Amino acid sequence: MPKLSKNDLLEIISLLRLDVFFLLAMLGSSMPSITINQLAQDKWCLNSFSGNRSVCLDLANSGTEYESLRNEVLKKATTLKMYTTILTTIPGIPTSLFLGYWIDTYPGHIRYLLTFGPIAIVIQDLMIIYQCVHFETGAMSLLYTYVVPAITSSLVATGAFTYATRKTPAKYRAIRFTVLEIFVIAAMPLSSSIGGLLLGMKPWLSSQLRNYVGVIVVAASFSLFAIIWSAIMITDTSHDIPNKKMRQQTMKIVKINPKFNQPRCD
Template structure:
């Protein structure tokens, strides 16, 4: 029996600090998720309409349908208030990260602190139950100051890009997604279980305070861990270069890197003026939007714009699903909060396991390209949507969830391809624009789709899911076009097999693809003789 390689395990754990932070934070965030909706429903039922609580909990009662519709309206208000600050703050976050990679930890932390403050407002709403249910909307004002969780996720994605070589990025993207899903599953189950317990404090309809206290505890732990244990981008890259000098070939950011122009500007204008000029000026915004409009060779501009469209379609669907998922489950399946949390936690274990092992098997062992991973994800997600909208029973939920077991790969595939389309100092800006455009569009789509959901709730609750199953043709077409028209943008994961595209001999060649750092490479280059075993993409 082989010995346990503790050094390898220790190195893996050190390399997974970001995933651990996100796992704990997402647990704390998900514990509260459906409980907030339940608190709103109970306030509407008891305070606004004066219905008996048991009547509001009955599966098919007209009173419950009325409460669900009213809750959906408040959810749409929350969606709007939550997205407006995302639009404003995210516009500048991309430029901020591009120019100051060392600030990534601060950018990631601030929305998490905002989330902690939001929990305190929820606690106040639970204690003073007689307050109007719309008072929960106050929590959506904090992101105007601190930024949104969307900013945190975008910054995490950029952290992955700036600290990993190209062949590891899609694995790390998937690892972040695994941490997110695992924390969400565990948090959602525990939130429902704790809420279903006898209230820990007097004068509570349900155990809201118990849930919010647990959520607050885990959020604080995750933020403290991140602040004190997760290294900056510069420290990560410097440590890796110290262990392996060849790491410099990936051209990732180091503290010593600073352009002559930047040094002169810093000397003449000072730190604050330099920061404002690079991040909050009109010129910084123009530079951000030029990322999408500037000319690019080899079809990269068209690919970039189409990938943005494909990602936005999925963002619209995720936003709609997040707004109505709990209400849909109550109406279609007749679930209580506890049943909703339990079923989601139990059934989503299989997709979580797929997230954990799928990328390593498909990418590292089988060498599946990122474009094929994306196509698999779209097909999986479409099947999930069709089944969800048509099979309105607990068995249908199980079948739909299992059908969508590899849908998570879509985001990782898009981000991997984007790294092949844009340059390193543009990637944070692209993630920023994706977030901004998604937030702007979902402001309107959430409003319309939630009202459509309410209008069809009594006779066709799955209509929205079927609409998005049809809309999947958009990202599917984009990926097929890139696969066959722009194959040079596809990252070929060639683990455990010999390179099949090695060129020998010195000759001039327009790459039109990506450099060995995994970013866009457009200039004319002269290739030296290829070394044995070296792979060029």
């Protein structure tokens, strides 16, 4: 690793605006996963199988007499998880084609790709809150909340790494991507810890069995912060500055040396 001066460190720190955005976006998108799974299990236990409320709230530790109920609920939850995985994976192919076209055609507008992801998550969060308030709706209807995020599932990651590559000088890229990976790795356990802690709290809405809404509201707040951060702190034009300076220097050379304007005859 090359030795870094004080100015180098300051320059690297100034590049970390994207990492903060990526952390916020990851927290917003990852935090509701445990809550959605628990919400689906509770819906099936109480609505579909007419389970006892006290048993459904602690189904994992229920007695052997409830083993059949527990197995049915877990089987349904696994099926829903499989469907959500399929739903969020299949759109990745056409989305990748779109991303390639967008990045090639509009290289100075990667910020919009970054912003679309958190916006989709906020829409999903609003749909989940509706599902929490109207608890009587079927658990499989939670699958619909993944439709919008599925379309934009790869925008944040692809846009972030493309943005980091274009914005980072070659000598800093090794360090730059290491720091970005650290933020990605840290986001997963952090989101699970915060989500689990909030879900175990007293419900913010008295009508709720668990604090589903509290988790979703906090997750949506992270996504909103990511959108605001992207709009204010992330720019799309800085990577054009070196090219602009190079063109200006070239023009000066041409003016000073008229021979550069002469056509070649060889």
